Amino acid sequence: MAEPLRIMSLHALEYCERLFYLEEVEEMRVADERVYAGRRLHVEIEKKDDARKGNVLSRPDVVRRKKKATKPNANPEPAWAQRAESQQPVQDPEETEGERVTLSLESEKWGLTGKIDCIRRRDGMLIPYEHKRGRSARTPDNKPEAWASDRLQVIAYAALLAESTGQKVTEGRVRYHADNVMVRVPIDDQALDDLKHSISRARLLQSTIERPPVTENERLCVKCSLAPVCLPEEARLASMLSELPPEAREVRQLKLFPADDDRRTLHVLTHGARIGRKGDRLEVSVLGEAPQLHPSREIGQIVLHGFAQISTQALRMCGQQEIGVHWITTGGRYSGAWVSGTGSVQRRIRQYRAFTDSELCLQLAIRLAEARARGQLSFLLRSSREAERSSPEMQSSIKAIRKLLSPMLRATSIDSLRGYEGGIGAYYFRALPDLIVPEAGEEMKPDGRSRRPPRDRCNALLSFGYALLLKDVMNAIMVVGLDPSLGFFHRPRSQAPPLALDLMELFRVPLVDLPVIASINRKQWDIETDFDIAGQQVWLSDEGRKKLISIYERRKSDYWRHPVLRRSLSYSRIMELEVRLLEKEWMNEGGLFARMRLR
Numbered sequence: 001m002a003e004p005l006r007i008m009s010l011h012a013l014e015y016c017e018r019l020f021y022l023e024e025v026e027e028m029r030v031a032d033e034r035v036y037a038g039r040r041l042h043v044e045i046e047k048k049d050d051a052r053k054g055n056v057l058s059r060p061d062v063v064r065r066k067k068k069a070t071k072p073n074a075n076p077e078p079a080w081a082q083r084a085e086s087q088q089p090v091q092d093p094e095e096t097e098g099e100r101v102t103l104s105l106e107s108e109k110w111g112l113t114g115k116i117d118c119i120r121r122r123d124g125m126l127i128p129y130e131h132k133r134g135r136s137a138r139t140p141d142n143k144p145e146a147w148a149s150d151r152l153q154v155i156a157y158a159a160l161l162a163e164s165t166g167q168k169v170t171e172g173r174v175r176y177h178a179d180n181v182m183v184r185v186p187i188d189d190q191a192l193d194d195l196k197h198s199i200s201r202a203r204l205l206q207s208t209i210e211r212p213p214v215t216e217n218e219r220l221c222v223k224c225s226l227a228p229v230c231l232p233e234e235a236r237l238a239s240m241l242s243e244l245p246p247e248a249r250e251v252r253q254l255k256l257f258p259a260d261d262d263r264r265t266l267h268v269l270t271h272g273a274r275i276g277r278k279g280d281r282l283e284v285s286v287l288g289e290a291p292q293l294h295p296s297r298e299i300g301q302i303v304l305h306g307f308a309q310i311s312t313q314a315l316r317m318c319g320q321q322e323i324g325v326h327w328i329t330t331g332g333r334y335s336g337a338w339v340s341g342t343g344s345v346q347r348r349i350r351q352y353r354a355f356t357d358s359e360l361c362l363q364l365a366i367r368l369a370e371a372r373a374r375g376q377l378s379f380l381l382r383s384s385r386e387a388e389r390s391s392p393e394m395q396s397s398i399k400a401i402r403k404l405l406s407p408m409l410r411a412t413s414i415d416s417l418r419g420y421e422g423g424i425g426a427y428y429f430r431a432l433p434d435l436i437v438p439e440a441g442e443e444m445k446p447d448g449r450s451r452r453p454p455r456d457r458c459n460a461l462l463s464f465g466y467a468l469l470l471k472d473v474m475n476a477i478m479v480v481g482l483d484p485s486l487g488f489f490h491r492p493r494s495q496a497p498p499l500a501l502d503l504m505e506l507f508r509v510p511l512v513d514l515p516v517i518a519s520i521n522r523k524q525w526d527i528e529t530d531f532d533i534a535g536q537q538v539w540l541s542d543e544g545r546k547k548l549i550s551i552y553e554r555r556k557s558d559y560w561r562h563p564v565l566r567r568s569l570s571y572s573r574i575m576e577l578e579v580r581l582l583e584k585e586w587m588n589e590g591g592l593f594a595r596m597r598l599r
């Protein structure tokens, strides 16, 4: 038998079908200030109820159909609740007019479960009440009325109350606190038909893997707590850009996706350091030092470098509070992440289906390769304008990259695209030594690109920078709920998940190459103490890692203006945004992914 629907989910359904789908099917919930304020209102109401319970019932807040195991005569249930469990009509808990209780109800007949804010008896009739913080809707002649979603919610409560008590419930009421009005909702045949229709629509949506389109009423999105994950403005923009000729495209300022991340990343580099939990704080302990405490709400990610440890209790708290936990080896390689959930199955099915479409994969890969190649070209061009960094080798690399760009965009297979992309990369890395100013020293110049292991200091910096980037891209993929192990461009060859490798291409130049070369040119590196050299292999020392982490984290919080969305966001937010835009590519809302360009 299907799980009962939460009555609140019908409220969401009436508000916006996509909201219902995101919350109830894909199980995404984001509590924002409005949600918290709503919860506070309900807590206040419950407190008032508790204060009045001296003359009502000890705890009349749960009516379940399943009998609980209780000791005979120990802590006896109120009489009306006992009758409810035996499925007899429930006697009204409030024999006196004006008394109120909160009540949880569940009905097999309706397939619904929910908690009524309060019930009153008026003129002998039971009336369910719902409290709302906001204002009521208005009729054309300015009379207060209930919003459709609130009306449906109170109808559902009335239906369950009538079933539980065996009494007729002919009216529900919604109290709007902002304009201090009470709206009466008739519970008649029309109301019950509307409820049935809404339940069957909810069941239908639960059975599909397609996410419903964004609502046409834009004003609903402004108040919706899921706007940052739904990205309604971006979906509308994608549809507008695809339908209109360029001259008619007018892009508005889009603001529903938060511009910055207010939670920071906690890097733990000391070998043997231990992260534990102390209340709602994370405690980092290092032998011989005073422990450091970090409020968990301020942390978005924990990165354990080398042999740092984390306790089960701390891991559990990270799972509950959606704090990403990542491990990077002593050699500077990204080794994995811990995720508390697996993401919704509908989302995964859509992703798998999309990535079995070879034409879609090719088109996405071309866009990705173009974004990276244009970023590399812009970086070289920008540097070549500075006299001391321009060289014949750099000019020839720029020319060769330009020449390869057009055929790359016309690639007809992933393999040929890889060939063009590899060629462009080789020319780019050939020019990289010329980007280093002479004062930085020959030791800091790269000799081509060497990965495993890095063979010079510049490559050691790039490799560790890419490991940090991989960690952040993985975190963004996990937050969005896609499967990192299936990508559209990279093959599953190494330990690194292909989708993360795909998305990294967008950020290698702006988040790693650019700040690393700039830091070398600023002579920020000590060629002795910041590096450990073992034969042909060059690694960063602990000191060097700390320095690069701080350069990288600073860069991540830089703002950058997205050329299509035309608004500035921090790079860390852009990573998540690009993952969400990628997902839209297979949900009929595509066209905006990988449009970012370095200028």
Ligand code: SF4
Pocket: 015, 016, 017, 018, 019, 020, 022, 213, 214, 215, 220, 221, 222, 224, 225, 226, 227, 230, 231, 232
């Ligand atoms: S942001 Fe808008 S379209 Fe998206 S779920 Fe909320 S109300 Fe619906």
